[in-house]
Each structure stands twice: as C-alpha cells, then as structure tokens.
Amino acid sequence: MSVRLAVEKLGVGYRGDGRETEVLKDVSFELGAGERLAIIGESGSGKSTLALAIAGLLPATARVDGSIRWPELGRLPANGRDLGFVFQDPSSSFNPVLTIGEQIAEVARAHLGLGWRQAYARAEMLLGRVRLPDPSSMLKAFPHQLSGGQRQRVAIAEAIAARPGLLIADEATSALDTIVQAEIVRLIEELTAEDGMSLLFISHDIALASQIADHIAVFRNGRLVEIGKAGQIVGAPREAYTKSLLAAHMGLDTPSLLAPEGAA
Numbered sequence: 001m002s003v004r005l006a007v008e009k010l011g012v013g014y015r016g017d018g019r020e021t022e023v024l025k026d027v028s029f030e031l032g033a034g035e036r037l038a039i040i041g042e043s044g045s046g047k048s049t050l051a052l053a054i055a056g057l058l059p060a061t062a063r064v065d066g067s068i069r070w071p072e073l074g075r076l077p078a079n080g081r082d083l084g085f086v087f088q089d090p091s092s093s094f095n096p097v098l099t100i101g102e103q104i105a106e107v108a109r110a111h112l113g114l115g116w117r118q119a120y121a122r123a124e125m126l127l128g129r130v131r132l133p134d135p136s137s138m139l140k141a142f143p144h145q146l147s148g149g150q151r152q153r154v155a156i157a158e159a160i161a162a163r164p165g166l167l168i169a170d171e172a173t174s175a176l177d178t179i180v181q182a183e184i185v186r187l188i189e190e191l192t193a194e195d196g197m198s199l200l201f202i203s204h205d206i207a208l209a210s211q212i213a214d215h216i217a218v219f220r221n222g223r224l225v226e227i228g229k230a231g232q233i234v235g236a237p238r239e240a241y242t243k244s245l246l247a248a249h250m251g252l253d254t255p256s257l258l259a260p261e262g263a264a
C-alpha cells in the first residue's frame, strides 16, 4: 500500500499574549492509500489541531515543527481538491444563500474544471450517492431547509465532490443522534471504500472509531500515546490511558459496539 500522508515529528504551538501553548508534540504516523485511521482522545488532546495542520489551516501565528508530506502527490495538497473536510457543524461549510446544488457544483467546477451543466449533474449524482431522497429537488433546497443528518450528508457530498484522496471527518457525527450517527458512519465507510479514499476519522468516541477505522491512534495531551490496528487497540491495548478510555466506554455504553479481540 502506498503512503498517502506521512506526518513526522509534528509539533504545534499556538502563540498569543506573548506566550506559547504547546498543543502537539513529536507526532509521527503514516496513512496508506485507502486506509482508515481514527484519531481518538479526550477534549483538548490536540485532535482538531492535527487535522488543521494536515489541511494547512492553522493560524499563521502558530509554530509548526516537523513535516507533513504527501508522497503520492509530491506537492502540497489543494484543499477541496486533494483533501475534503467534514466538520461537526456542517453549517460552517455552507453559504446560507446558495442552494445545495450551487454549493456542491462550485466545488466540482473549481477543482475538476467542469462547466456549470456538468458540475450540476455531478452534484445531483453525489446527492444520490450520499442517499438523500429526490436528489433533483434537493439540488434546489437551501441548507436551512434540511435536517442535521441531511446537512451532514450534503457536507460529505461537497467534501468528496472533487474526488480527494483523503477525507478528514472531525467529530462529523458528534452532533447527531445515535441512529443517524450510525448511518453517517456507514456512509463514510462505503464512500471511502468505493473511491479508494483514505480517511482520518476524528472522534472522542473509541467505540464509534472502532466501527469505522482499520487503525486507531490514541492522543493524550498532544502526544500520540498508542497506534495500532483497531482490533488490537480495542481488544489488547498496551497503554494504561487507552485502557482507561475503554473502561470509561464500557461503563457508560454498550459493549457490543466494540469489535471482538484480534479483529483487524
């Protein structure tokens, strides 16, 4: 499997008020083509900062050490084209006065060089792929007319509109109820498999992460404390911190969400 993304000794510090807060320290991992890696850890552990660093979206004032390389591309990625981003709040990526069709078509037009008619047709096809009912009517809808789950499906359609090699989903299902959450996780899994996309699935929920990811990376206080196959992390974690995350889940939630020991 070729390496799509290589993060090496990444360190990030946010600067402000004459001081710096170190948020990521010495983070290294690789993501293969078509691989699905979950980044888990509690609030403030640096998960979103990692995603922003990979997408080149950190504030200009941030200190960044180490390297983020894209061996297959051999150049810096273009956002929207080479990587798609789905956030917790899909509204943050929508323009409220443009229709759903216009927003998705614009991504296809800008990054794939399509004319409007073709881009609009691609938008309709993508709305079908993310299983929205009646895609041709949905093209004409505005974001506020949709439910939270529908908006997240549209955000996914927009994120994959230019066939990116990497999809980053940052707490993309956290605001949804558990049934819709499971549907969206299944959808992301299907789309990434069909398109050969790599996935960075950022979540504080180790059970959810184990449903979708083939590998899991556990973060704590800006450090990568453990990384391995999902079955190993869930079934035979090495680090006490990972064990405590699992124990917290087992105490609060249903254990049936977890993959059996040894499963990949």
Ligand SMILES: Nc1ncnc2c1ncn2[C@@H]1O[C@H](COP(=O)(O)OP(=O)(O)OP(=O)(O)O)[C@@H](O)[C@H]1O
Pocket (backbone or CB within 6 Å): 014, 015, 016, 021, 023, 041, 042, 043, 044, 045, 046, 047, 048, 049, 050, 059, 204
């Ligand atoms: N732009 C910023 N300027 C200064 N500090 C920041 C900035 N963004 C994040 N931080 C701080 O960096 C730390 C890591 O934040 P980050 O959002 O990366 O963590 P996270 O694991 O994604 O948390 P959550 O799950 O709550 O989103 C936090 O202490 C946060 O307050």
